[in-house]
C-alpha cells in the first residue's frame with residue numbers, strides 16, 4: 028500500500044481531505060513527494076537541519092524541510108549549488124524543499140541594508156561583501172537552488188509599527204508579488220507562494236489578502252507575524268486573514284512556532300508551519316515533550332534517572348536519562364545538542380501527526396483541549 032506521503036504528482040496539487048471547524052486536513056502532492064497537512068517544516072539553514080542526519084529527519088515523518096536562500100546565496104553561492112546539482116543533491120534530501128525569499132533574513136541578519144522599490148541591498152554578515160536582491164533575483168536564486176516551493180520577496184515590518192509604515196511595506200510587497208509571479212513563470216511541478224502583510228491592521232491585512240488572491244497563486248503565506256506581537260494579536264490577525272484566502276489553497280504561517288502557537292493556529296485555518304524553535308532551543312537544552320517544556324540544564328534534573336518520555340518512539344526521548352542529558356548539555360557535549368534536537372523534532376512531528384488524525388476523526392477540539400491540559404499539568 029503506497030503510504031500517503033509516497034504519492035507524487037507531476038504538478039503541484041493541494042487536496043482538502045477533511046475539515047473540523049476551521050481546522051483543515053490536506054495533502055500537497057508534488058513530483059518529489061506529498062506533504063501531509065497540517066505540516067511542520069524543519070528549518071534546514073545551510074542545506075542541513077542542524078545536528079541531524081537527513082535520514083533521521085525523514086524517519087521522524089517530515090515531508091518537507093526549509094532551505095535558507097539568504098545563507099546559501101552568500102555561502103557557497105546559488106550558482107555553485109546549481110553547478111553541484113541543486114540543494115536536494117547537495118544536502119541529500121530528496122523530498123520537497125521550501126525556500127524563503129531571503130528578505131526577512133537580510134533585515135534580521137545583515138548590516139548596512141537598504142530597501143527600495145527595486146529590492147534590498149545589503150552587506151554580507153559573513154565577509155562584508157555587498158549584495159543586491161530584487162524580486163526577480165530572489166526567484167532566480169531559489170530556482171538555482173532547485174527549490175520546490177519558492178516564496179515571493181517581501182518586506183516584513185517588526186511590530187509595534189506605525190500604520191503608514193505598515194501600509195507602505197504591504198503595498199510594496201504586493202507589487203513585488205506580481206514581479207515574482209512574472210519571474211517565476213510557469214513551472215508545473217513547483218510553486219510560488221505569495222506572502223500576506225499588513226501588520227496588526229485588519230484593513231491592511233484585507234487589502235493584502237485580496238490583492239494576492241487575485242494573482243491566483245499556488246499557495247499563500249501569512250507573514251509579518253511572530254515579530255514581537257503578543258500571541259493573541261497574532262491569533263486575532265489569523266481570524267481576519269484566513270477567511271479572505273482561497274479555501275482550496277494551502278496557508279503557511281511563517282516562523283511559527285511553539286506547540287501552543289501551532290495548535291491554536293491550526294484551529295484558525297493554518298496548514299503549514301516553520302520555526303527554528305525546536306532545533307535552536309534544542310541546541311541550548313530546551314526539550315519539548317508531551318508534558319510541556321523541560322529545561323534540561325536545570326539542577327533539578329542532575330540525578331533524575333527517568334527518560335524525557337518513556338512512551339516516545341524517539342530513542343533520544345526514551346533511551347537516555349535526564350541526568351545524562353543534563354550532564355551532556357552542561358558539559359557542552361555535541362551529543363547533547365544532537366539528542367535534544369532529535370527529541371524536539373520528533374515531538375513536533377508527533378504533535379502534527381496527532382493533529383492530522385484528530386481532524387480526520389472530527390475530534391480536533393477534544394484533542395486540542397487534552398493536549399493543552401497535559402502541557403499545563405506539567406512534567407509529573
Ligand SMILES: Nc1nc2c(CCNCC3CCCC3)c3[nH]c(NCCc4ccccc4)nc3cc2c(=O)[nH]1
Nearest residue numbers: 070093094095127131183250251252253254281282304
Ligand atoms: N519572507 C518572510 N519570512 C518571515 C519569517 C521567516 C520564516 N522562516 C524562514 C526560515 C528560512 C531559513 C531560516 C528560517 C518569519 N519568522 C518569523 N518569526 C520567527 C520568530 C522566531 C524567532 C526565533 C526563534 C523562534 C521564533 N516571522 C516571520 C515573518 C516572515 C515574513 O513576513 N516574511
